Amino acid sequence: MSKMPSITGQDQSDIFTGTSTPSAELKDARSVKGTPSAALPAFVLGEELAALADHDPRIAVLTADLASANRTIDFKARHPERFFDFGIAEKNMITAAAGMAASGMIPFAATFASFCALLGAEQIRTDCAYPRMPVRVIGHHSGISMGFYGSSHHATEDLGMMRTIAELTVVCAADANALRAVLRASLDRAGAMYIRLGRGRDPEVYPEVPADFSFGRAIRLRHGRDLTILATGTEVRPALDAADALDAAGIAARIVDMHTIKPLDEAEVLAAAAETGAILTVEEHNIIGGLGSAVAEVLAGRSPVKFRRHGVPDTFAPVGPPPALYAHYRLDAAGIAGVARELLASA
């Protein structure tokens, strides 16, 4: 194995279920269970769904023994009668969500991406997408964000798998406000949906909830004429930071949040090709099957353009803290900027 970068110490307390704090000092057990470090942004999933459910009796929330890690516990606190913990039984959770949807509810079923999108793939296809049930499957801690928990807990295949399921909306939220926008917009969307999140506590991209969020319509975050970086989910923030670095080197990069992987905003892809002449896709996913593949399908035979898919190569990631993995795969800002320069320098 090649020498690994010596980066350690990232706060991974978002999935902690205990601390060494003496319990006698704590008034409420919940303040121990799953309470992450104050250094991390809030995971707004449960809180936002609870607020929506105040006005929408159709909303139910399901999880698979991860109510603290994904903060659906915040929904439970406000709407206990519409919160269901299915234990460590993801397939049952997803299919039961479809049963609820058939009875007029809008269930949001959340667990680690590896366990809903991979373990529950057939349930998502057969019970949610095929009968067009408005089930929202939320795969959090996707990509390699689980770091040292290893490949069993990584999900670098989920976009590829979900993207081939007919009539399924596949969307990635870049940060907390993007997640709020996705959840709000999802209430009016027909059919099933896969919502991909990073840790749920990802660095800010949107200071406010994007006002005109619409599935299938990409958001142009930064203008530029030298190349376009089409990023999704957790890679939007480092792509924006990479644009700063490129700017300092005299390269103006257009940055686009390609939040919806399906249906893909083909017009935005073709505009990027025509107007900037170079496209770099960036995703926390195997380079096979995800955003890069989707963009390639649009470009093939239609638009000659410099093009590179950037993500996790077709391999299982080594163990390590997430920042070390991002650096290893050049998925941090410096790495993305470097790959962008290579693309522009290529013949």
Next chain:
Amino acid sequence: MKKSGRNISEEFLAERARFVRLETVRLSRIAGAGHYSSTFSCAELFAALYYAHLRVNPAEPQWPDRDRFVLSKGHAAIGLYPILADLGYFDPQLLDDYTRFGSPFGDHPDMKKIAGIDFSSGSLGHGLSIGVGMALAARAQGRALRVHVMLGDGELHEGQVWEAAMAAAHFRLQGLVAIVDRNGLCIDGHTEEVMSVEPIEDRFRVFGWETARIDGHDFKAILAALDGLKPAGNGKPQLIVADTVKGRGVERMEMSLNWHVGTLAGSDYGDVIAELEAGLKPSRHREPA
């Protein structure tokens, strides 16, 4: 509006079960092949459920307070379609194009195309989880309906069934009723030789279910079990294991491994029609494997 406990005679139900079998043979000929034997085993169960038990309203298929029926063993849909047509959910003539290009009616049922189908099925092991979700939704919505899920016995091999069984008991879904068509066979052989499922009742009981075991071809027993079901509420989910004979009603198909999917060629078609029209004879396989 249909209600349970109507004055339905056993003779009428037996005639409807015969109708199910005859229609299964007719429709299979249109398709070129069919799941005869898995449908014949549950013909009496279908007839009892739809003509004497389920609170449904064919004039309003989406009536929110209706009882639900999930055919988890979706390959028996060929026997359910004729009942739905007979009850008025759709024009019976639509079945004349069964499985033809563009038909709403495939080997496995599609809820988006067929009125009266409460959930699409075909992939075994999913239906009980669907039922769990429907029962939870009914509770959240304050609806006192029951959700009935019919499973095959070989289907019990699927692990998701036991995830659902655990959840149903945990959530105290008394309104959830599982009916296992215990016809003894899966495709490769007797279930107890391929992958044993017995003792079914004991297994569900330790998962926290109320259980009953009946002769699934005897209308007295079927109706008694259905009439004895508790209403929706907070309590144990309810299981009925119905001992049946796979292929019941056609001697060559009874407990035969050759007829899970088959086709009746030449004079066999007419012979089988005649055999079914004559009505059920005692089966030499009455004691299930």
